[in-house]
Amino acid sequence: MDRDEVVSATRLWRPRRVKRVIAIAALGISINALAQSPEAESLARCRGIIDATERLRCYDAMATGTPRLAPPEAQPAPSSPVPLDRDDPRSALIPSGKTAEDRSLLSQRWELEPDDKYGAFKFTYYRPNHLLPVHLSDRINRSPQSPSRTAPAAAEYNRPEAGFQLSFKVKLIEEAFGTPSDLWLGYTQLSFWQIYNSDVSREFRSTDFEPELIWIWPTNYSILGLRGRMLGAGVVHQSNGRELPLSRSWNRAYLMAGFERDRFVLTARAWQRILEDEGRDDNPDISDYVGRAELLAFYRWPNDTSTALRLRTTFKRNPSWGSAQFDYRFQLGEFLRGYVQLFTGHGETLIDYNFRKNSIGVGISIGSWY
Secondary structure, three states, X not given: OOHHHHHHHHHHOOHHHHHHHHHHHHHHHHHHHHHOOHHHHHHHHHHOOOOHHHHHXXXXXXXXXXXXXXXXXXXXXXXXXXXXXXXXXXXXXXXXXXXXXXXXXXXXXXXXXXXXXXXOOOEEEOOOEEEEEXXXXXXXXXXXXXXXXOOOOOOOOOOEEEEEEEEXXXXXXXXXXXXXXXXXXXXXXXXXXXXXXXXXXXXXXXXXXXXXXEEEEEEEEEEOOEEEEEEEEEEEEEEOOOOOOOOOEEEEEEEEEEEEEOOEEEEEEEEEEEXXXXXXXXXXXXXXXXXXXXXXXXXXXXXXXXXXXXXXXXXXXXXXXXXXXXXXXXXXXXXXXXXXXXXXXXXXXXXXXXXXXXXXXXXXXXXXXX
């Protein structure tokens, strides 16, 4: 070793440099220990939570010093509202240890059991959210009319069009009035769009707005091999927001019940129209066409497809028996589904409440069903 190397080695081991080396080594050990600590594991777990609300709750728990999360192999993934016709993609278990196949479909839909409660003011699916780039009818209503409204001049509408529906619900009160029941607000908007028709400037032929207030009460009884899971009551307003003579609207109060068995769900609903003043009623005979009650049957198949059939009846032979709608969904991705809809009868939209037609729609669906 020459003189320069000896001098360099001596400088390296001066007391101040020794302290720096020790500090750097200690910092490295601390970072490595932190990376392997339970806090780091909890932080990584919080970062991996998909649902934003649950992720924030996880961070809050770490910041306030609440008991830290168990290791990943012992702690089930946090559950959050999931569509009724699919399993939770984040976990095969919920806190009770039930598998997704064991969970009540209606409870997932309406949060009937304690394991499915997620609190108030969280938006979840209600009716299907779908986009139909292709919607074709055998007839198109170019001159809508009602007994109280004069038909306008015929519009140059084409039978091919597009359609879409947006629908959600939010729980306003959990355990309302000191009972096991919940109070919900629902909203659905259905539109049909003459997107392929430049002669009418590609206008929206129809848009229906449907807010409703829903009170759901959990039940548990058996009837005809089905399990009665819920009773409900609600009030609903539906209108198309148009000026006369194309204005259509009505208000209803309804009662409903929900039943299930394994993958099968049946809901029944009957309503009574809230009458309006004769001079303000846009559609006085709407119940004789759209109906007074409906049955909805849903089945989720093992291959993650689903089918639904909705029947509406007027309880009268004339002038109409109501309508029928069949929905078929098949998986395209984790949250996306192919969607085929068949409709026959009256009342596909409010403007068509007394117009009989058959239609087919093809597109995609996000989320769940009725």
